[in-house]
Amino acid sequence: MRFSSLFAPTLKDAPTDAEVVSHKLLVRAGMIRQVARGIYDYLPLGLRVLRNVERIVREEMDRAGAQELLLPAVCPAGLWQESGRWDVYGKELLRLKDRHEREFCIGPTHEEVITDVVRSAVRSYRDLPLNLYQVQTKFRDEIRPRFGLMRGREFIMKDAYSFHADKADCEREYRHMYETYERIFARCGLAFRAVEADTGAIGGSLSHEFQVLADSGEDAIAACSKCSYAANVELAALGEVSADAVTEEASAELRRVATPSKRTVEDVSSYLEIPVDRFIKTLIFQKDDGTAVAALVRGDQTLSEAKLRAALGCDWVRLADSHTVEKVTGAAIGFAGPVGLEAPIVADQSLHGIRGAASGANSDDEHLVGVEHGRDFGPGVTFADLREAVAGDRCPRCGEGAYTIRRGIEVGQVFYLGTKYSKALEATFLDAEGQTRPIEMGCYGIGISRTIAAAIEQSHDENGIIWPQPLSPYPIEIIPVSLTDTAVVETTEKLESSLREKGHEALVDDRDERAGVKFKDADLIGIPLRVTVGKKGLEKGIVELKHRGDGTVEEIPIAEAPARLAEKIG
RNA sequence: CGGGGUGUAGCUCAGACUGGUAGAGCACUGCGUUCGGGACGCAGGGGCCGCAGGUUCAAAUCCUGUCACCCCGACCA
Structure with a gap:
């Protein structure tokens, strides 16, 4: 071409x-x-x-x-x-x-x-x-x-x-x-x-x-x-976590505290000066049958909707709209919590036995502190693996490795x-x-x-694409540095035709452009093998093969070029 | 659908606030010089300023509407 x-x-x-x-x-x-x-x-x-x-x-x-x-x-x-x-x-x-x-x-x-x-x-x-x-x-x-x-x-x-x-x-x-x-x-x-x-x-x-x-x-x-x-x-998959810092926290009395307009875990956490991992994040979902369900994860965790679907055995769940949230919790979005909630509750297994936690109070502008599983909510709570894995979580399959x-x-x-x-x-x-x-x-x-x-x-650099050989639009590109030098032009044409005889269609940059322009475009387009045919090389009896990926250059004797290049194309 | 942003030459963008002959760089055309990592000079061509209304003597610029595209979120091969 x-x-x-x-x-x-x-x-x-x-x-x-x-x-x-x-x-x-x-x-x-x-x-x-x-x-x-x-x-x-x-x-x-x-x-x-x-x-x-x-x-x-x-x-x-x-x-x-x-x-x-x-x-x-x-x-x-x-x-x-x-x-x-x-x-x-x-x-x-x-x-x-x-x-x-x-x-x-x-x-x-x-x-x-x-x-x-x-x-x-x-x-x-x-x-x-x-x-x-x-x-x-x-x-x-x-x-x-x-x-x-x-x-x-x-x-x-x-x-x-x-x-x-x-x-x-x-x-x-x-x-x-x-x-x-x-x-x-x-x-x-x-x-x-x-x-x-x-x-x-x-x-x-x-x-x-x-x-x-x-x-x-x-x-x-x-x-x-x-x-x-x-x-x-x-x-x-995440295994059951053993008692961690959260659950070892001394139990405290359940208290109601004012948290005006503090809706997100981050807001409430900084306002009450309680770490996010001691929050019970309560998300209200609608199931495919139209009913509402509350899903609990810790404040520092991200709920996985896929896991929630699996735990509930339903085809889809959707984060409830504000109307439904108000109906279910009796409060605006941002103040939901498990204590006293009527809707069915599923909780991440890491919340089992949690004590001294904070959560929404199901009442506008109020949160609860000192929340304890068993005492303040449950026993109707279902525990399951609900959260997204993070780096460092232990792998439950082998029980030894950690996730990256x-x-x-x-x-x-x-x-x-x-x-x-x-x-x-x-x-x-x-x-x-x-x-x-x-x-x-x-x-x-x-x-x-x-x-x-x-x-x-997966494969590029600041100059352009680096195609894996099997995907490259052409297996090899040939750049004649000059169009006026007959030796350069003839060598290019010979190389092109002998590669074609071996079944490889080369892209030949025969444009009347300066070499720099051709090199830049070649890097951009990303054909992994690039042959430069120039006067300097021909005087030495070689053409240059540059590998787009690692930038290495090989000098190949002209006579051997067709066979060697075909071999590299593979 | 909610929030934010952008539409001006093929591409990247100025110009808008403060209305008054539509610009630059790259790209393109011609000539000359140059010629192994995006050359230089000279001369050119190219725009319903997204679209439609409105205000005005006059709109790329102000107002209204609309369309398109981008980003963030919810969602998803």
């Missing part, structure tokens, strides 16, 4: 609306362009990277025995009504009507559609198992898209769905896909970690996320320092779905005994476009 004819409008300045480095660099390198909030064009270089990720994904999925198909982006409402998600998915689901006023949505995920395909064709256990996948544009009308390709509304996803006669076979496939994902992300040249995860709106009971490790990641993951356990902090927290970008997730969708959509089969049974399902997603952003977040 000749750079002079490539459509790659590079920029010296990053657009102001780009925040994260992957977004800035993708735009500056002329790979993507924003069209609307969370919606992007892929320009030629960006598309080549996208195709590389897709190619690796397809190769590994095919190798794993999955079959590619393509489902519609526009899906009829009926299927979504059958599964019940038409009502529960909310505004993230982009709904539209056709000319006959029939309702559709643009698919944010395709469990319904694929299940419809399978139920119409599968009759017998002999038709199973099946693993079907597609690479497709999805649309999720996110509340707040951001960070370029990291959280777009329209994005490209590989979604696979597997169908099985029994749970054991489904779990086998789950592990198989887990291993396939490890191969995929390893082949993409990414440093990643598979972690236990929440199942969220997709549903199901077992899930792992594949997180690319990067400081700018939106997710926090807890990993044990001793054993292999790792999980999203919202799900990372790292940031990650979720690029893939695997779910064991069970029969959630097959039951709702009546996707059944006849087993060997002639019994009608619902199909066991798993689903497996990879954010193709997000993987591109994650690769950049």
Whole structure:
């Protein structure tokens, strides 16, 4: 490819609306362009990277025995009504009507559609198992898209769905896909970690996320320092804590104190001069059945909604609005507490036996101090693991290690779905005994476009992108330093054609620009191997190979160049 | 949806407070010099100042509305 004819409008300045480095660099390198909030064009270089990720994904999925198909982006409402998600998915689901006023949505995920395909064709256990996948544009009308390709509304996803006669076979496939994902992300040249995860709106009971490790990641993951356990902090298991400083605190008399307009834990803590870890933070939630529940964590802890959902056994919870809070506690937001509260209470296990604590008094502008579990609240309180893990928390799996927290970008997730969708959509089969049974399902997603952003977040420097070789838009770039020196031009052309004979398409910067401009653009675009062909080198009979990643330079004799370079491309 | 902010040339931004011929740098075109890490000179082209109303002799500037985009929060692959 000749750079002079490539459509790659590079920029010296990053657009102001780009925040994260992957977004800035993708735009500056002329790979993507924003069209609307969370919606992007892929320009030629960006598309080549996208195709590389897709190619690796397809190769590994095919190798794993999955079959590619393509489902519609526009899906009829009926299927979504059958599964019940038409009502529960909310505004993230982009709904539209056709000319006959029939309702559709643009698919944010395709469990319904694929299940419809399978139920119409599968009759017998002999038709199973099946693993079907597609690479497709999805649309999720996110509340707040951001960070370029990291959280777009329209994005490209590989979604696979597997169908099985029994749970054991489904779990086998789950592990198989887990291993396939490890191969995929390893082949993409990414440093990643598979972690236990929440199942969220997709549903199901077992899930792992594949997180690319990067400081700018939106997710926090807890990993044990001793054993292999790792999980999203919202799900990372915490053992029962032994009596700590809080519970050893001498019991005090329950007292009511005035705390005018002090609503947050921080406000009240500094006002009363009581440490935040001796606060009982009381959050009022609404469950999916409409009832309210109070969730307690310590003032220094963050409640995990995922854990709360699990503890309550419900599909979703939502922080209650001010109206509900007032109804439940009899006070404005900021003054809720467990003492005398009518609503059901679930508390983090670390609050068991707490004494000498502070909490809201369920009365405007008042808090309680000297609160003691057992004496002042309970016994109806349910204790559970409700808080997000923090660095230093002990790992309950091995009981030895402590958690370290790292940031990650979720690029893939695997779910064991069970029969959630097959039951709702009546996707059944006849087993060997002639019994009608619902199909066991798993689903497996990879954010193709997000993987591109994650690769950049993980691998870049102040000059631009550093692509892992397998994702690079071109495997190698050749820069002829001069266009007037015939030896330079001829060597460049020979090198280009001999690489092409070996199956490698080089990007040749044949623009009539000064060398500095070409070098800067090369760094920005991030092709990992760069060959400089210049007069100086030719006089010595060599070309220079510069590695974009570590900046090292190798001198390669011209005659050996095609073979040596092809070898490095791999 | 709540809070904050921004819309002026392809990109980054001045100009607005105090209304009076629309600017700079980069990019682009031509010529010359230069030529291994974003060169220099000279000469050019390019703007419904987001959009719509209003005030005014006169609006990029003041007022109202609207749209778009960004950030923080709740939410989420």
